[in-house]
Amino acid sequence: MQPILKVTNISKYYGRFLGIKDVSFELCPGEILGFIGPNGAGKSTTIRTLLGLLNYQLGHVELFGQTLTLNNASHLLKDIGYLSSEAKMYEFMKVKDLLKVSLHLSGIKDDTYQKHLTTLFDVPLNKRFSELSFGNRKKVSIVSALQHKPKLLILDEPTNGLDPLMQLHFFAEIKKLNKDHKTTVLLSSHHLKEVENYCDRMMFIKNGALIDQNKIDQFIGQTYTKVSIPSHIALKEDDTISIQSKTDNKLSFIYKGNVKDLLNLLLSLNVDDVEITKPDLEELFVTLYDNDGGTP
Amino acid sequence: MILFKHEFYKQRRSFITWVGIMNVFIFGFMLLFPLFKEQMEALSDYMASFEDFLAVMGMGGLDLATAEGFFGADASMVLLIGGGMYATALGLNVLLNEEKEKTADFLLSKPLSRTTIYITKYAVGLLNILLFNVISYIFVLLSFILINEAFPFDTMGLYFISNFVLGFVLMTIAYGISAMIRKVPSGIAYGLAIGFYVLNSIKNVSDKLSFLKWMTPFSINESGTIFSEETLEVTYMIYYLGISFIVWMIGYMLYKKKDIYT
Numbered sequence: 006m007q008p009i010l011k012v013t014n015i016s017k018y019y020g021r022f023l024g025i026k027d028v029s030f031e032l033c034p035g036e037i038l039g040f041i042g043p044n045g046a047g048k049s050t051t052i053r054t055l056l057g058l059l060n061y062q063l064g065h066v067e068l069f070g071q072t073l074t075l076n077n078a079s080h081l082l083k084d085i086g087y088l089s090s091e092a093k094m095y096e097f098m099k100v101k102d103l104l105k106v107s108l109h110l111s112g113i114k115d116d117t118y119q120k121h122l123t124t125l126f127d128v129p130l131n132k133r134f135s136e137l138s139f140g141n142r143k144k145v146s147i148v149s150a151l152q153h154k155p156k157l158l159i160l161d162e163p164t165n166g167l168d169p170l171m172q173l174h175f176f177a178e179i180k181k182l183n184k185d186h187k188t189t190v191l192l193s194s195h196h197l198k199e200v201e202n203y204c205d206r207m208m209f210i211k212n213g214a215l216i217d218q219n220k221i222d223q224f225i226g227q228t229y230t231k232v233s234i235p236s237h238i239a240l241k242e243d244d245t246i247s248i249q250s251k252t253d254n255k256l257s258f259i260y261k262g263n264v265k266d267l268l269n270l271l272l273s274l275n276v277d278d279v280e281i282t283k284p285d286l287e288e289l290f291v292t293l294y295d296n297d298g299g300t301p
Numbered sequence: 302m303i304l305f306k307h308e309f310y311k312q313r314r315s316f317i318t319w320v321g322i323m324n325v326f327i328f329g330f331m332l333l334f335p336l337f338k339e340q341m342e343a344l345s346d347y348m349a350s351f352e353d354f355l356a357v358m359g360m361g362g363l364d365l366a367t368a369e370g371f372f373g374a375d376a377s378m379v380l381l382i383g384g385g386m387y388a389t390a391l392g393l394n395v396l397l398n399e400e401k402e403k404t405a406d407f408l409l410s411k412p413l414s415r416t417t418i419y420i421t422k423y424a425v426g427l428l429n430i431l432l433f434n435v436i437s438y439i440f441v442l443l444s445f446i447l448i449n450e451a452f453p454f455d456t457m458g459l460y461f462i463s464n465f466v467l468g469f470v471l472m473t474i475a476y477g478i479s480a481m482i483r484k485v486p487s488g489i490a491y492g493l494a495i496g497f498y499v500l501n502s503i504k505n506v507s508d509k510l511s512f513l514k515w516m517t518p519f520s521i522n523e524s525g526t527i528f529s530e531e532t533l534e535v536t537y538m539i540y541y542l543g544i545s546f547i548v549w550m551i552g553y554m555l556y557k558k559k560d561i562y563t
Contacts, residue, residue, distance in 0.1 A: 056410050058561040075558060079414040087410040091563060093403035095311065109303040109413040149407070224368075 007070060008033050009056070009157055009189045012067030015064030017050055024050040025213045032189050037179075039207035040193040040223075041286075043111070043294050047213040048193045052161055055191075056087055073290040079082070082168070085111060086155035089191075090162035092146040096135035100145050103134060104152065117235065119152040125174055129273070139166040147175060154182065158190045164199065176203050197286035201225075209293055230267060231284040233257045234276050247251065247292040259284055259292040304413060308425040312395070316429050319387040323380060323433075324440040331444035366514055368450035372441065373460075373528040380464060381509040381522060382498055382525050388430055388468035392475025395422050397485055397557070405470035405561045415557045423476055423549075428430055430468040434461050463522035466538050470518045471497075473545035477552030483562065515540065 010032040011252055017024035025047040032038055042048050053059045055066060057078025066073040068081045094103050104119055125131060126144040129137065134145065143166045158179070164172045176219075178202065182188040194200055200207050201221060208218030219228055234240070236256040240264065242248055247264075249257045260267050284292070364370035385478065396419070399405040408418065438461045445452040501519035504510045513518040520537040527533070 053406075053561075056406075058406065058409055060558060060560055073413065079412050079417070081412075082410060083412040084411070087406070089406045089410075089563070091403055091406075093563075095404055096402070096409050097311075097314070106303065107407070107411070108305050110307075110408075110413065112412060234334075 006033050007071060008067070010191070011065075011067040012051075012055070013065040013067075015051075015054060015061045015066060017054055017059060017061045023213045024059075025054070025210075028210070028213075028215050029064075030208055030218055031213065032191060034156075034189055035183060035187040036206065037190040037192060037204045039204035039281060040191060040210070041197065041207055041290065042210035046210045048210055049161060050213070051210070052087075052159055052191070052193060055159065056082065056085070075168060083183055084156040086150040086153065086158045086160075088146050088160045088163050090165065092139070092142045092166075094134050094142070094145065094149070099131060099133055100128060100137070100138075101130040103145065104128075104130075104148055107149040113153045116152075118154060119148060122148040122152055122178070125178065126171060135231060140168065140171070143167055144171065144283040151178065151182070154186055154188070156186075156188060158182070158188055160190065161193045162195065163192070164194070164196060172199075179203070197290055201286045210295060215266060225283050225286070228261060229284050229289055229292070230260045230264070231257065231282045232260050232267070232271075232284075233280040234271070234274070234277055238274050238276060240274070247295075249288065249292065259288065304417065304421045305425060308395070308422055309428065312391070312425060312429055315391070316433070319383070320433055322386075323383045324437055326379045326442050327376045327437065328440055330379070331368070331372065331441065331448060332424075334371050335448050337371075338366065340494070366472070368445060368448065369453045369456060369528055373524040376441070376510070377460060377524045381467075381519070381524070382495070384433060384437075384464055384468050385471055385494040385498060385519065386491045387433065388471040389475045389494040391426050391429060391479075392472035393479045393485050393490045393537065394494075395426050395476065397479045397482070397532050400483065400561060402407055403563055406563060407563055415559075419480065419553055419556050423473075426472050426476060430472055431465060432467040435470065437461070437464075453528075456531055459527045459531060460522070460524060463527060463538075465531060466542070467522045470521065470541045470545045474518070474548045476546070477548035477550075480552030480556035480559065518545075545546055 008031040010030075012028055013032050014029050016026045019020065028047070028051055030073065031036070040051070054061045055068070055073070057073065057075050057091070058262065069084060071077065071081060073081060098106075104123070105116070108114075108116060108119055122128075124200070126148060128144050128148055129141060133142075134142065145162075147163065147224065150160070157228045160179075164175060172283055179188075179190060181259060183190060190204075192200065192204060204221060206220050207224065209216050217224075217228075233255050236251055236254055238256065240246065240248065240256060240258065242258075245261045247259045247261075249259060251257075260270070267281075313337075365374055394401075399408055409415075438457065441457065442452055471494065475493070479485065497517040498519050500513055500517040504513035504517070514537065518537075518541045520543055521534050523534060
């Protein structure tokens with residue numbers, strides 16, 4: 006199946022400073038990909054590069070089978086819905102006018118789906134954007150991103166500021182679009198539960214470089230395993246072992262690798278008591294990012 | 302077309318404010334003329350002895366005792382400086398405000414090419430400058446009717462053509478520059494316009510400084526020359542239109558490749 010988005014070794018520098026380096030990934034039609042990383046790790050730089058807002062110096066991006074350049078970005082953006090984390094729109098405009106302009110700029114006149122979304126999210130249509138709370142601004146931005154039923158949705162922290170009920174509505178709508186229209190989604194989020202619950206795959210970015218990407222169930226339990234052993238056993242950290250905590254009785258660590266290698270390790274350590282569980286995403290996040298920050 | 306309408310709608314408040322303030326001033330000045338007419342006749346003879354000063358202010362050859370001369374000496378200055386400030390601010394902000402107000406992500410993630418955005422926003426700026434001058438022309442005409450003075454269609458036509466070209470040049474240069482930079486300190490537009498105006502005044506002090514004519518677009522609109530000699534500064538117009546075209550094109554080339562930050 007031809008990917009909707011194919012990113013090959015793209016790098017972006019801000020002058021001498023690294024933004025992202027050698028980032029490569031693919032998104033297949035209908036897939037929902039979670040994009041995880043701490044602040045400043047390069048998530049927004051990657052996303053802004055895909056939208057043609059930033060130039061990339063090295064590498065290659067293919068969107069809908071066409072090479073992305075700043076010259077043809079506008080043509081390809083027709084099939085993309087983008088929700089920025091800051092949810093900034095024109096302050097002086099009424100919400101209904103903003104959404105109308107947004108729809109028309111996307112080349113669509115039919116506002117049937119827009120009406121459905123504004124009802125679903127209880128959008129205050131007659132207020133000015135400047136009068137809205139952050140949560141309501143987010144709702145307007147969500148409608149703006151979804152209303153033209155794009156083939157690819159790029160969502161940067163979409164649920165920040167939304168109450169739990171609206172978060173449920175939002176993901177239900179995303180899942181519906183994904184099922185009915187094969188909408189592909191790139192979801193950047195700090196809410197790891199969201200990624201765990203709604204994404205097919207996820208990728209981690211650190212210091213501007215992708216450090217891992219896989220299916221969710223591969224990550225949790227197969228690629229990464231949480232292990233607890235008696236604390237008197239000497240264990241050194243390396244590429245596969247990341248120690249989480251050590252108490253008088255128990256030493257917990259995250260193991261990266263397959264089960265067979267893990268069992269061999271435990272045998273070689275003469276472990277007489279062991280507890281093996283699946284780590285949750287938060288534990289994985291801490292393991293991957295604990296040693297240094299995300300700033301490139 | 303939707304972007305054009307949207308942009309025009311966005312600019313309307315600032316446009317109405319500038320046109321309103323400028324024309325209230327001009328209207329007020331011109332309505333005062335009948336009160337000062339007699340004094341102006343005396344003042345005109347007296348001011349004639351300050352030939353150099355009047356030349357520096359770009360008012361050489363104006364007869365303050367006539368409504369036309371009064372306009373050329375006073376009201377036109379308001380329009381000249383105010384219009385210049387408006388044109389420069391408009392040119393600097395129309396593109397950059399999208400980045401400053403963080404709405405660039407919204408606009409540039411829509412299926413619009415950078416070329417479309419660059420040209421459309423510029424066209425709206427241009428229309429605003431044209432409307433600014435057309436509305437001001439109408440207000441000046443009305444003020445002449447109200448004070449019962451003959452409206453000098455020829456010289457007023459020349460003045461407003463010059464003022465439009467000056468606004469066009471200032472807006473175009475500022476627009477081109479705005480595409481090359483990331484941020485602009487607030488107030489710089491007004492400083493720039495006033496700086497050009499002052500430069501224009503300095504050049505009138507001495508013939509040795511006449512080279513400054515080539516360094517300030519205000520050389521395009523000298524009310525003294527227009528109202529006394531009834532001619533346009535065609536050479537400067539062509540020169541500054543050429544300069545503004547070059548700056549606009551450089552801005553365009555850079556804007557097509559510009560990184561847009563939040």
